[in-house]
Amino acid sequence: MPMLERQDDVFVLDLGDGENRFHPDWLASVDTALDEVEKAEGPRALVTAAAGKFYSNGLDLDWLFAHADRHEDYVAGVHGLFARTLSLPVVTVAALQGHTFAAGAMFSLAHDFRVMRADRGYWCLPEADINIPFTPGMSALIQSRVTPRTAHEAMVTARRYGGDDALAAGLVDQAVPEDAVRAKAIELARAQAAKAGPTLGTIKSRMYAPVLDLLRDRAAPLG
DSSP states (O other), X not given: OOEEEEETTEEEEEOOSSOOOBOHHHHHHHHHHHHHHHHOOSSOEEEEEOOSSEEEOOBOHHHHHHTGGGHHHHHHHHHHHHHHHHHOSSEEEEEEOSEEETHHHHHHHTSSEEEEESSSOOEEOOHHHHTOOXXXXXXXXXXXXXXXXXXXXXXXXXXXXXXXXXXXXXXXXEEEOGGGHHHHHHHHHHHTGGGOSHHHHHHHHHHXXXXXXXXXXXXXXXX
């Protein structure tokens, strides 16, 4: 389960050391952590990080296939995580030390900044290869955070981007050695901690209003 700790002005949410798929219990744990970050006072920022081979492999397909009758509610919950992260009233940085795939990659895009390991690990949207179409909310999120050319390539070809390629494509903001990923993310977050508060939340909410409307549509999350 994800664990939250605070290092001075920076909250660090460790997503875990497995594949960090979005099981409902995992989603609930992340949501509880975001409650704590949002309710805290004073300067603060958030880094999400992980350990091991994966940052996140996205949807928990095993759980989803076993609970097909809850498909729409599950996707709405995942959308809720994206929306909350995208509009959180603190600066957020994703520290991508390992593979970042599918909904895990989308979760990283919902952060303000991304730091990725340069030498190993891939950032990838494999939906075209695994025959799972992007929801309207997912499409809007991706297209709002990267250039049209990069969004097209990533979504249509399911390309796997290494750290340096992800940096060149604008998918991440920095590509650094493995042992520097988390430290660099914390450094970036700490530099922006004073911006936390309602004004930042309003700026984000207005900047991404159309995306947030789609992600928060619980009536028809699948389109």
